[in-house]
Amino acid sequence: MCEISEKLEKAKEYICKRAGIKPAVGIVLGSGLGNFAERAEIVSEIPYEDIPCFPRSTVEGHKGRFVFGKIGNTPVVIMQGRVHYYEGYPMEDVIMPARIMGLLGIKTLLLTNAAGGVNKGFSAGDLMLIKDHISCFVPNPLIGKNLSELGTRFPDMSEVYDRELSGRIKACAESLGTELKEGIYCQLTGPSYETPAEIKMLSVLGADAVGMSTAVEAIAARHMGVRVCGISLITNMAAGISEVPLSHEEVKEAADKAEVKFGALVERFIAGLSE
Numbered sequence: 001m002c003e004i005s006e007k008l009e010k011a012k013e014y015i016c017k018r019a020g021i022k023p024a025v026g027i028v029l030g031s032g033l034g035n036f037a038e039r040a041e042i043v044s045e046i047p048y049e050d051i052p053c054f055p056r057s058t059v060e061g062h063k064g065r066f067v068f069g070k071i072g073n074t075p076v077v078i079m080q081g082r083v084h085y086y087e088g089y090p091m092e093d094v095i096m097p098a099r100i101m102g103l104l105g106i107k108t109l110l111l112t113n114a115a116g117g118v119n120k121g122f123s124a125g126d127l128m129l130i131k132d133h134i135s136c137f138v139p140n141p142l143i144g145k146n147l148s149e150l151g152t153r154f155p156d157m158s159e160v161y162d163r164e165l166s167g168r169i170k171a172c173a174e175s176l177g178t179e180l181k182e183g184i185y186c187q188l189t190g191p192s193y194e195t196p197a198e199i200k201m202l203s204v205l206g207a208d209a210v211g212m213s214t215a216v217e218a219i220a221a222r223h224m225g226v227r228v229c230g231i232s233l234i235t236n237m238a239a240g241i242s243e244v245p246l247s248h249e250e251v252k253e254a255a256d257k258a259e260v261k262f263g264a265l266v267e268r269f270i271a272g273l274s275e
């Protein structure tokens with residue numbers, strides 16, 4: 001087994017050879033939002049399975065590749081499909097893609113996900129700007145020897161989701177006439193959905209949405225000094241708030257329905273970063 005830094009170096013070297021463009025912005029696409037890459041002027045596509053030492057996504061509906069290209073004039077790397085902790089990977093593998101994007105030179109990372117609505121003011125289909133997160137129900141992804149070439153041992157997390165970038169996202173939503181909720185995202189491990197009691201607890205703790213990704217990637221990116229922003233698509237109201245049992249099909253269906261409004265918002269935001 002290679003050391004983490006060795007794995008990162010090998011994967012980065014391989015990707016650099018095939019990418020054909022130096023990305024300034026990374027975009028992670030959540031469940032069912034994978035078609036967003038069609039909006040890019042694509043330069044190259046690298047399936048995760050081709051990349052040495054790289055984890056593979058096993059979730060249905062996740063394509064599993066990096067797409068390099070341009071959105072407007074902004075050079076981007078898009079992660080079509082992410083790796084989740086519940087798939088059984090160690091946390092160091094879960095955050096490896098985020099770290100690689102950092103090593104490829106991105107300055108900004110946009111994280112997107114599908115999430116359950118905890119805030120009773122939300123409805124399925126809403127978009128939520130992530131203002132902050134609660135990650136303490138999952139292992140901290142920086143546990144272990146600190147990779148000092150990436151960042152400091154005790155990184156500050158007082159503003160994970162960059163205020164200026166968040167302001168730009170809000171302005172884009174407004175200009176498109178798209179309603180954008182705001183709130184706190186809580187990451188749990190999954191893969192089972194929550195119980196109504198757990199959702200009640202999360203609500204008391206101040207969470208507005210719940211999901212199974214994102215916060216650990218945000219931590220890894222901030223460790224490296226990458227600016228982070230995030231948008232959740234509320235695909236369903238969480239257990240106990242919704243009367244009906246939850247299913248992955250429902251999540252995918254809602255994600256498909258919101259794809260156009262979500263895609264338009266992300267496209268405008270990303271293109272605007274180089275204007």
Ligand code: HPA
Binds near residue numbers: 116193211236238239
């Ligand atoms: N809970 C956790 N993760 C989710 C949900 C949910 O209700 N919906 C989409 N991802």
